[in-house]
Amino acid sequence: MSTVEKSVDQLSVDTIRTLSIDAVQKANSGHPGLPLGAAPMGYVLWQRFLKHNPRDPHWPDRDRFVLSAGHGCMLLYSLLFLTGYDLTLDDLKAFRQWGSRTPGHPERYLTPGVDATTGPLGQGAGNSVGMAIAERFLAARFNRPGLEIVGHRTFALVSDGDLMEGVSAEAASLAGHMGLGKLTWLYDDNHVTLDGPTSWTFTEDVGKRFEAYGWQVLHVENGNTDLDAIDAALRTAVGQKEKPTLIRVRTTIGYGSPHKAGTSKAHGSPLGAEEVALTKKALGWEWPDAFHVPDEALRNFREAVDRGIKAQADWERRFDRYSRENPDLAEEWRRSRDGRLPEGWDADLPRWKPGESLATRVASGKAINAIARHVPALLGGDADLSESTKTTIEGAGEFDPRTGTGNNIHFGVREHAMAAIANGLAYHGGVRPFVATFFCFSDYMRPSVRLAALNELPVIFVWTHDSIGLGEDGPTHQPVEHLMSLRAMPHLAILRPGDANEAAEAWRAAMEHRDGPIGIVLCRQNLPVLDRSGKTGDTSRGAYVLADASGGRPRLVLIATGSELHLAVGAREKLEAEGIPTRVVSMPCWEFFEKQPREYREAVLPPDVRARLSIEAGVTLGWKRWVGDGGGSIGLDRFGASAPGEVVLRELGFTVDHVVRFARDLLR
Numbered sequence: 001m002s003t004v005e006k007s008v009d010q011l012s013v014d015t016i017r018t019l020s021i022d023a024v025q026k027a028n029s030g031h032p033g034l035p036l037g038a039a040p041m042g043y044v045l046w047q048r049f050l051k052h053n054p055r056d057p058h059w060p061d062r063d064r065f066v067l068s069a070g071h072g073c074m075l076l077y078s079l080l081f082l083t084g085y086d087l088t089l090d091d092l093k094a095f096r097q098w099g100s101r102t103p104g105h106p107e108r109y110l111t112p113g114v115d116a117t118t119g120p121l122g123q124g125a126g127n128s129v130g131m132a133i134a135e136r137f138l139a140a141r142f143n144r145p146g147l148e149i150v151g152h153r154t155f156a157l158v159s160d161g162d163l164m165e166g167v168s169a170e171a172a173s174l175a176g177h178m179g180l181g182k183l184t185w186l187y188d189d190n191h192v193t194l195d196g197p198t199s200w201t202f203t204e205d206v207g208k209r210f211e212a213y214g215w216q217v218l219h220v221e222n223g224n225t226d227l228d229a230i231d232a233a234l235r236t237a238v239g240q241k242e243k244p245t246l247i248r249v250r251t252t253i254g255y256g257s258p259h260k261a262g263t264s265k266a267h268g269s270p271l272g273a274e275e276v277a278l279t280k281k282a283l284g285w286e287w288p289d290a291f292h293v294p295d296e297a298l299r300n301f302r303e304a305v306d307r308g309i310k311a312q313a314d315w316e317r318r319f320d321r322y323s324r325e326n327p328d329l330a331e332e333w334r335r336s337r338d339g340r341l342p343e344g345w346d347a348d349l350p351r352w353k354p355g356e357s358l359a360t361r362v363a364s365g366k367a368i369n370a371i372a373r374h375v376p377a378l379l380g381g382d383a384d385l386s387e388s389t390k391t392t393i394e395g396a397g398e399f400d401p402r403t404g405t406g407n408n409i410h411f412g413v414r415e416h417a418m419a420a421i422a423n424g425l426a427y428h429g430g431v432r433p434f435v436a437t438f439f440c441f442s443d444y445m446r447p448s449v450r451l452a453a454l455n456e457l458p459v460i461f462v463w464t465h466d467s468i469g470l471g472e473d474g475p476t477h478q479p480v481e482h483l484m485s486l487r488a489m490p491h492l493a494i495l496r497p498g499d500a501n502e503a504a505e506a507w508r509a510a511m512e513h514r515d516g517p518i519g520i521v522l523c524r525q526n527l528p529v530l531d532r533s534g535k536t537g538d539t540s541r542g543a544y545v546l547a548d549a550s551g552g553r554p555r556l557v558l559i560a561t562g563s564e565l566h567l568a569v570g571a572r573e574k575l576e577a578e579g580i581p582t583r584v585v586s587m588p589c590w591e592f593f594e595k596q597p598r599e600y601r602e603a604v605l606p607p608d609v610r611a612r613l614s615i616e617a618g619v620t621l622g623w624k625r626w627v628g629d630g631g632g633s634i635g636l637d638r639f640g641a642s643a644p645g646e647v648v649l650r651e652l653g654f655t656v657d658h659v660v661r662f663a664r665d666l667l668r
C-alpha cells in the first residue's frame, strides 16, 4: 500500500511505529515489540478519547494515562512528542542516553506528560486504581449539582507481564469490588513475553478472571489494524459507569517485522538496521530516513493541542464560576492540589504528661484524628489491620466507592496493591495518602515504597508492631532487618518515635514532609511518656539531646530510637549515679539528621566523645556510622521468638541493666 492511499489514521499509527523502532535502533537498546503492536490502541485512545492538554501536563482534571508496561515507553514518548507535549524529536533521538528526558522506562519526574513511573511490571496497574479512587473521592467532595470540577477517567495499558504479577491481581480485585467505573485497562494481549510465548507460562482465561473480579470485559479481535473495533470497545468502556473495564486487545508483538513479529525476539532488543528497513517496507512506509514524521500525520496529531487548550479553558471557566459560588471549597481545592496545609492544622495535636504510659501506635492514632479534623484531604487506609494499627479516622466513615465519601479505605489483605494504590493517590494529587499495616509486612509493599522514593511522592507509610516487643505472634511477625533495609533506600525517611509525644511530633513532621515518602514506625507495647524538659532539639531535626550528661560534658552517649529510648533514659540514671556523665540522644530519623548542618550534628554527637552506644531492637548493621569505631551497638542480629513481649525483650537483652553493663564494658 502506498502512502497516498493510506488514511491519515493509518499514517498516524505507522508514524508511532516507525518513530519507536527508529529510536530503539538509534539507542541500540530498548523494546520495539510493544509499540509496533500497541500503536493502534495508543492512537485511538489518545486521539479520540483521552482528555488532556499537551500545553499543560499538570491540568488537574485531565484524564490519567498509565503505561504500566513501561518497557514499551517509546509508544508513550512518540505520543507525547506527536501530540505536542514539551518533548522534541531530538528528545526521541536521545532515547536512553545520559541526561535525556526519554529514559529507558518512563520516569514521571523527568518527562512532561508521564503520569506514573513504570517499569516494574504490575505497579502501574496498581497506580491506576489509586488514581481512579482519588478522582472518585475528590468528585464527591467538591462537585456541586450542575457544576462539576472533578470529572476525568483513568486509563492504563497493561501487558501480559503486568497481568501475571500479583500486585495487579490485588489491585484489580479491589477495583472490581469497588466498581470503579471510570477505570479502563487496555490489555496488550500479544501472547508473548520476554522469554517466549505465553503458552509456556500464562494460559488462564484472563477475561473470565476479570469477570469474576466484577469487571466488564471486552474483546478486540484484531488490534493490529482494526481501529474501529478499538474505538467501539473504548466507547463501551466509557459508557459503563458501574464497573471497571478490561479491553483485551489481541495484537502481534513486533507487528510488521517480517522476521520477528509474533516472537519474543521483538520484545527487548533493537530490530537491527536491516529488519527496521524491512519492517518499514512491510508497513508501506515510503521514507527510508529514520525519524521521518509526515506532515499530514503531525498535523493530525497536533490537533490535540487545540482540543486540549479548549477543554482546559472550558474547565477553567467552570472553575471560576465554582470559585465565585463556593469560595471556601475552591480554596480548599487549591490548597489540596498544591499540598498546602490549612492554618492551624496542628492545633489539636495531642500531648501527654510524663508518668503516663501508652504505645506509640495509640498516640499516632490520636494524632491522625487530630489532624484529620483540619485536613479533609487526608485519605488513609489499612490492610485489614486498623484495629491494630489504630489508623481509623473516627467519624469520617469508610470510603464508599459508590458515593465517593469517607476517608478510611479498607484495602483488605492486599499490602502490595495498597502501596501501589497509595502511590497512585499521590500521583493523582489533591489527596494526602497514608497507608498502614504491620512493619514486618512492609516487605510486601517494598516495590511500591521504592517507586514512591524514586518519585519523591508524599506518601505516609504507617508501620506498627515494629519489633520483637510485639511478643506472642513470634518471629514471622517480628521485624528485625526492616529498619535498616528501609534506611538503605534513598529519598525515604524512616521515623521511629520514642514515646507518645514524639509520635505526635512524627505526624507533624510527616505532614510537613512534602518532598518524599516517609515511614512512621510505631510500637505495639506501652511505653512511658518521657520527660522532655531537658531536650535541645526536636523530632524534625532527626536527632537531639533528650537528657544531657551532668555538667554538660558526656563521657558516654547513648543513642536510641523508638521503644528503646526509655531504656537509654533508665540506663543514664544508673550510670550517672555511678559517676559516669551520660547523654541520651533520641534519634527518631536518620535521614532528617543527615540533613542538619555539621555544627548541629556535632553538637548532638560530639566527635571527641568516642564512647557511643546505640540501642535499637533491630540489626546492628549500619550503626557504626553514628557510633564510630570506639562505639558499640545493642541490637538484634538474629530473629526473634514467640513469647510475651516483655519476656522476648528481656531475654534478648533489651533491659536497662543490660544497657548499663554494656556501657561499662565500653568505657573500660
Ligand SMILES: Cc1ncc(C[n+]2csc(CCOP(=O)(O)OP(=O)(O)O)c2C)c(N)n1
Pocket: 033, 034, 069, 071, 072, 119, 120, 121, 122, 159, 160, 161, 162, 165, 190, 192, 193, 194, 253, 267
Ligand atoms: C517486576 C518485573 N519483573 C521482570 C521485569 C523484566 N521484564 C520486562 S518486560 C517483561 C515481560 C514482557 O512480557 P510482556 O509484559 O507481555 O510484554 P511484551 O513482551 O508483550 O512487550 C519482563 C519479564 C520487569 N520489568 N518487572
Ligand SMILES: [Mg+2]
Pocket: 159, 160, 161, 188, 189, 190, 191, 192, 193, 253
Ligand atoms: Mg506480551
